[in-house]
Amino acid sequence: MDSQTPNAPEVYVDVREIPLAQPFSILISVCTEATVHEVRVDAIMPAHQHGLNYLPEVSALDEGMFRVDDLLFHMPGQWKLQADVDFSRRSVSYTSEITLK
Template identity: 60%
Template sequence: MIRWVALFLISSGMAVACEATGQRLSSKVLDAPEVHMVVDEVPLAQPFSILISVCDEIAIDTLRVDATMPAHQHGMNYVPKVTELGDGLFRVDDMLFHMPGLWELQVDVGFGGEPVSYTSEVELK
């Protein structure tokens, strides 16, 4: 079960081409716009922030962020805050991975009413 915990609705957001910085998130959608994540450190049981950049000149309707632990079938205990910074860049604050193990970060971006899901795995010890 996927539980979206942060949702940012964008009235007329437009991503722009960006330089590839940070980790590229993967998507199963062929020719999906590139999405990258930048994070300084992912601490255990402490809030942290990530930057999400959408690298394409395409309208962005929504951006959703969540993280789950597939082995435990649960997600985060806190709701992160998504802030649009402009030019396809978003800051996600108050992320918190409360226990060690494999986490899967999930970012769902709506492009013209069509959602595209992106993922990245994070292992915490």
């Protein structure tokens, strides 16, 4: 995932498949020695000016690993996956572009 924040820790997304109009899960890895207090995930369709119909559930796994369940992209097109990661002293936003056919 990409961030506009200088010196932001690397964040990676692991996703096997993104089905249309069906719930799916992803794994998020935050590569840092700092404590991650919270991860929030959302997605929007910039061309249509709307986002998800339901908020996904984020669960902490091992240190720096998070599972995101119940993501559901209800229509095909360009989506922007967004993750906000809260560290000890700051919050960093990350995005990743996804095209769903």
